[in-house]
Each structure stands twice: as C-alpha cells, then as structure tokens.
Amino acid sequence: MIEARGLTKVYGDKTAVAGVNFTVEAGRVTGFLGPNGAGKSTTMRMIMGLDRPTSGTVTVNGTPFAQHAAPLRDVGALLDAKAVHTSRSAYNHLLAMAATHSIPKRRVHEVIEMTGLADVAKKKVGGFSLGMGQRLGIAAALLGDPQTVILDEPVNGLDPEGVVWVRNLVRHLASEGRTVFLSSHLMSEMAVTADHLIVIGRGRIIADAPIQDIINGKGRIRTRVRTDQPDQLMHLLAGDGVSVELQDNELLEVTGLDPRRIARAALDGHVMIYELTPLQASLEEAYMELTKDEVEYHSLIATGAAAPVQSGGN
Amino acid sequence: MSSTTLDPSRRGTHAAGHTAGTLPGTSTGPGPSFLRVLNSEFIKFRTLLSTLILLGCTVLVVVGFGALSAWGTGQFSEAASRDPQAAAAFAAQGGDLAVGVPTSGIAFAQLILGSLGVLLMSSEFTTGMARSTFAAVPKRIPAFAAKLLVVMVTAFVLTAASVFLAGLVSLPILDNYGLKLDLSSSQSVKMLLVNSLYVAAVAAIGMALGSLIRNSAGGIMSLVGLFFVAPIAFQLIPGDFFVQARKYLPGNTVDPMTAVQHVPDTLEAWQAALVLGAWVVIPVVLAAVLLKKRDV
The missing domain is CATH 3.30.70 (Alpha-Beta Plaits)
Structure with missing residues (x-):
C-alpha cells in the first residue's frame, strides 16, 4: 500500500506536485494518469526516496521507502528505462543490483528469462532499443520479488506483443495481492489494464476512483x-x-x-x-472531460468520494 | 524477441512468501548491508570496459615513464661523470637520482586515476544509473562510501604495483649506466607507498568532484585545474601570498612527504600529510552531505 499525504514538490518557482493525497491499495492495478508534466514521474521519484518532498509524506506499507530494511525486496520500480549505465551489459547491471540485497544469481537469470531478455543479456545496454530498455527496467523492478511494484510508463516503446505482456504481467502481480502502481498517458491502455485510476493534472489529483466510475463520468449514462x-x-x-x-x-x-x-x-x-x-464514454472522453476545467475536477472528486454512483448524478 | 508470459510456477521458492494475502511490508531477505553494497560497487567497477582500459593505461604509462626516466637518468649521470662540476652537484644531492625513477610517471597516473574517480561518480548521474543505485541503497551514503573505498583501494594497489613494475623494468637500464637502484631500500619503499597513497587521494578528490558537479567534463576540468593549472598559475602570479599558498596545493604535498631531509621553506612531512588529508576529507564530506540532501 502506498500512501501520500499532502505530498508537495516545488522546483524553484514551479510547483510540480501540489499537496496530493492518495492511497494505492494492494491487490489491484492502480493507474496513474495524466498529461506530460502533470507530476506523475515526480510523484513516483518521491515514493522511491529519490526526490525529497518539499512538504508532506509518502510511505510504502506505512514506512518511508528509505527506511525499509530491504528496499528492493519491498518495492521494485521502473522509473526510467535508461536508469542504467549504457556501457554495462544487462546481466551485469542486474547482478550489481542484486548484490546489494544478496539476491541470488538464479533470480537474476529468472527475471532475464521472464522479461525475454535472454538473447541480449550479455550485450551493452547502450545498444538496446527503447522496448528492450523497458524490459530491462521491468526485470530490475521484479528482481527482489517485491510486494509493491511501481512502473512509470512501462509500455512506452514496446511492440504490441510487449504491451500485452506488460498488461498480463501487472494483472498477474495484482492478483497475487501485490500493490501495483502504473503510470501512463495512454488512456486506452489504462482502460484495459487498471482497476482503479488516479488522474493527476498540473500537480493536483483531479480524480481518484474505480476506472468504471471515471468512464461513466458523473453518472451520465x-x-x-x-x-x-x-x-x-x-x-x-x-x-x-x-x-x-x-x-x-x-x-x-x-x-x-x-x-x-x-x-x-x-x-x-x-x-x-x-x-x-x-x-460508454471512452476513457479518452472521460479524461478530456476531466481536464477541461479545474472546477469540474472538484465536483467529480466530491461525488466520486461520497458515493461511487451507478446512474443519475441528480 | 519473443515475449515470455509470466508463469507463477517459475517464480521459484522466493515467491512463496509473497502470495496473495501476505501481510504487506514484510521483507523476506537481507537488505543492503555495507559489505553487500561494497560487493555491488565492485561488480559495477569491474564490468565497465572503459574502467579496465583506464587501469591498463595507468600501468603502461607508469612503467613506460619509469623506463624512459631510467634511460634519461643514465644519460645524465654519464654526462655528469665527464663533467667534474656536474659530478659535484650530483654528489651533493646524495647521488641518488635513481631512487625517483620508478615514480616518474606519477603525474600521469594521478591524471588518469583522478579522472576515473570523477567518471565513476559523474556517469552515475549522466546515464541515470544513480536512480537504480540509490533506489537499491536509499540511504545513499553506504553506496558513496563503498564506491570511494573501491576507487581508493584500486588506485593505491594499481599505483603501487605499477611503480614496482616500473622499478623492475628500469633496473637493467640503470645497470647499463652503472647506476644502482635498490627497490627494497627504505627510501624506495617510502616513495612507492607515499606516491600510491597520493594517487589514491587524487582519485578520492576526483570522485568527490564527480559527485558534486555530476558532469564528466566539468569534473575532469576541475581536477585538471586543481592539479595542473593552479600550481603554474600560483607560480606566475606575483606576491608573497601565492608563494605561500602554492605549498598548500595538493599536488605539492608529495615532495615534502618523500624528502630524505627537510628542505627549507617547504612543509614538514607531517604538515604535508595533513594538508593532503584535508584536501581529501573536505570535498569528500561535502560531496557525501550534498549527495544525501540533493534529489537524484
């Protein structure tokens, strides 16, 4: 479970994340949706303790990430497909990551097999396509067999086969009771992958509801x-x-x-x-509707939080 | 590339503790102890081809300059023996020019290994690797300390080995000119140890600069500025202050530490050691504090 309370990040005079509150529950796929620059990646970096919040807190299973005894075994993250030294091979990268937590070599081979990287594991990461980079990032995220998985734009650059694979993977992880937090700006992908959606725009949470409620949008049928x-x-x-x-x-x-x-x-x-x-409104339509006007966001949060309505917002 | 479907049965024994319903937040294995982080940093260190090339270059340069210097020293002593005046000057210096031969390539070793120190840290940031590193070790300082240890120990051992090798190579050359070099003499051992420690210190300063500046070119330029430009600039700028200040530059601490006798108007050996120590400790502590504080 990931809990953000009043989470704020200010860079200079730009507020990237403006006091957001949300909870990502275990056992389901939570989508994190928003346009570029909305604060998705910043929020995820703050969860992983890489960026320090200007104010507010974010915890994973009740504890800030940096205070976990074995962080990689609790939380696995793909924050950036290229968070790898380009001159090192995929295998050596994973081996070095695994060494910090005494994760056995067997597990390194497992995640390489699981992500379909076996053929290129000994090659330099610098020559990887974006899709292979994504697979390596996902392999690194799964290395510690973590209870919480955070994936920032995991399907970016993947071929259709890879997209389906990621979808099945995250659904499988959630079905095992893990917390899965997935960001994307591909709304169609979210519609088929996520159970719950947190929509962020200009650093604010504009919707936090089951995906069906967001698609139904304000109960309009x-x-x-x-x-x-x-x-x-x-x-x-x-x-x-x-x-x-x-x-x-x-x-x-x-x-x-x-x-x-x-x-x-x-x-x-x-x-x-x-x-x-x-x-049914597509998620795209619902999303456009949501981001149209700041005032409407608030009204949706109000109705969404009070009672996830099935029909008739009146 | 074929995609692999996730098969729960292939997740191995590890997954057993993490099936649905497991209480969240319970780690089922060891975390990042310092030894594990050290192991990880060593894996990272030895799996970069560029690092290995730089290490190889250091050996080549130190041994090569040792041999070249042995030849040059031999030529000089031959010329001196024909010139009584030069012979007198030679004798006044203790007659032991040969002892400095094995360490004659140190200036280049410090440049290469200092740059390596910069690169190992700056590349973490330029490639994005830092996000992986500090996600695995969110307390950050253990990863920094482990990398520092790997860099310093490697720089020390490699310099010591190269200097020793340079000594071995220069022995027959010096012998050719009738010069004696005893690699086991206390002065030879002192030269070897002090220079190796010095290069380790330069590598540490480089790593601190790489961590502070987070940019390879900027870090290396700062290092070159400190070790190669500043001594010359301080010599050219008139004024007593710069004459005094020059003694406290890190590059000028080696001679006082290896001097057979204290040379007037230079630092005492212990003072030089303290100055060099300060040049290491201050940037390293600053780098560690800022690394902990700044966003990755």
Missing part, C-alpha cells in the same frame, strides 16, 4: 435508441434530468435514463424500439 416513433418516445421519456436528442430520422440519444427504464417506458407507451445500446 447515454443510450442510443432506434424507434419508428421517435416523437412519441421523446414525449414518453421526458422528465427531470433526462435529455433526449434526435440525431437522425429514427435515432435518439438519451442521457440520464438507464436502458431498462427506457425499455419500460416504451413498452408502457406501446412504442416499438429496435435498438437499445448503452453508450
């Missing part, structure tokens, strides 16, 4: 309805908090009513409908 009698249906559905938009001759988009209630209204009013499709 949209449904596409096709019917022969759109006018009649519009009349039947009219009500508080419901908006119906006639998009085409026979196509309606209903916001604020779930499909079941639309179907019931149609049945009661003897209107035949021949399509009823719940429309």
